[in-house]
Amino acid sequence: MSTPNDMPPFGGDFGAFVRRAHAQGRLVVQPRMGFGDPALMREGLAAVARLPAATAGTITLDSYTRVGDYRAIEAALANGERLNGYPIVSLHPDVTLGVTLGLAGPDFQIQVRHGSPDPLDIVRAMSRVGLYATEGGPLSYCLPYGRLPVRRAVDNWRRCCEELAALRRPGAEPHLETFGGCLLGQLCPPSLLVAVSVLEALFFRRHGLRSVSLSYAQQTNHQQDLQALAALRTLARRHLSDVDWHVVLYTYMGLFPATRSGAMRLAEQSVRLAAQGGVERLIVKTAAEAHRIPTIADNTQALRAAADWFDEAGRFADGPGPMGGGDHSDGDDGDDGSDNEVLHEACALIEAVLELSDDVGRALVEAMRGGLLDVPYCLHPDNAGNSRSFIDARGRLAWSRAGAMPVRPQPDHDSPMSSAQLLAALSYVADRSAAASPYSTASRREG
């Protein structure tokens, strides 16, 4: 593949775009869309760009690209098989330029989403076509996604950050989002999600990024999720005051309600969470996702609904909402942190990890080795595997076993889990949303 001699067509500033929208009281909504066919990919981006809402575009890559299996892509393309995402590395830059041309601009930023513990090929392919925003992290794109040793993922992500940061020029600010707030999607207590999200953002900054976002995925309990978002903001202010940052929330990533009304209720709940938590950007989930790769219409419908719900939430939220929260300097997120359990635990985890080394990357490797970060139910060979979580009587995620992590478990709840109990825990949110949801009505009153 040749590198074009002329400047890439567009770099943009993803973080600045989100900041502008937030200042106007708008929530940036974003899909997780990705298609193997370039024409369909362009059609999808165009449909998202056209929506009367603050939207960011997404190019989600296929899973062969994620694992670097480019031969499988060639084989699939030759056999006319459909890929589950866009193969940006395998396609000529001109093809991808054809996808983004006239769409990518100051008011429509595109993020490339993948899941690779070895993302250098991807970052290079993106930068050739002027796409400078992506997501991931040395732990969050390693632990859930395979077997690569954490030490190597840290090396890979350091190089990726450095190459991405080197693209900075007037009018182009590379942006990286941590995926640490989404580890395994469900059943991970929020304190660990917040801690890994912050640690990965520190890693990005250490290796040259000046614009980052911190992720958090909606979990099982609205109040606990609000605490997590407040903790994330407090810790970002504390640790990332010299870079541009914002918070990105993911609509529940686990098992979705099977009924349409249940799925809508859960999605609406995530929008209310975004509004009350002062979140700047929301990654939506489509109701179709549980069954198949969502279509363009599935995606635009979900985005439109999210934007509408946000306008509605903005009218009745009296806590930190679209206009009240999210200012980096005000120090007021509706929670002074004194009784925020998520914040206390996340602080303890972050401090324990940062004490291990002056180098964040080395600290992460050591923390995994010593089990100071230990993700429940994670099958990665480098994960200690001595922690377990459970959903308590209030619906909050809690630790039944903490391994070597500096958090307090509730050992009374530590018992062997049967497949039926695991399924019940994995289905907890889906079941609650499918029924007339007390979760939903309770928080509406609170809002």
Next chain:
Amino acid sequence: MITDNSYPRRNPTALLSSVSSDSHTWNLVYLELVLAEAGYDVHNLGPCVPDELLIENGRRYRPDLIVISSVNGHGASDGTRLIQRIRADAALAGTPVVIGGKLGTDGTAGAVERERLLLSAGFAAVFEDATDLSPFLAFAAGVHRAVSTATGRIPDEHTERYATVRR
């Protein structure tokens, strides 16, 4: 692994894995528990397992059953490639291998044709998009019975098996 299989082998053994491109985990965590409850000692290789690694572990553990679970939509194509390699391996040529999950990118569309292709490629059974696990459980129980009878091993009762699940 979330269960403990470090004690000497007593039960029929299952090797549980995803395909090389699939990063999903919860299906594997769940199936590990299901297979343990069905009386198997389980080796769970986790997500994104390259074909070579699966075959290497197959040679090492000589499982009585290989279970492939995939939900990312590439299961049919990855599975076809994988089963050809397993069938070509002398040590594993006779091992029953089953595949299940969401195997195409468009829901259950094309499932019948996929099943036919996967069976002819060498899978012993295909369980696509099963909201009902019972066909898979019946298959696993059949293999378990056959192995136990052939080796004269008396399968553990569930209660005993549970005692070994790591707390």
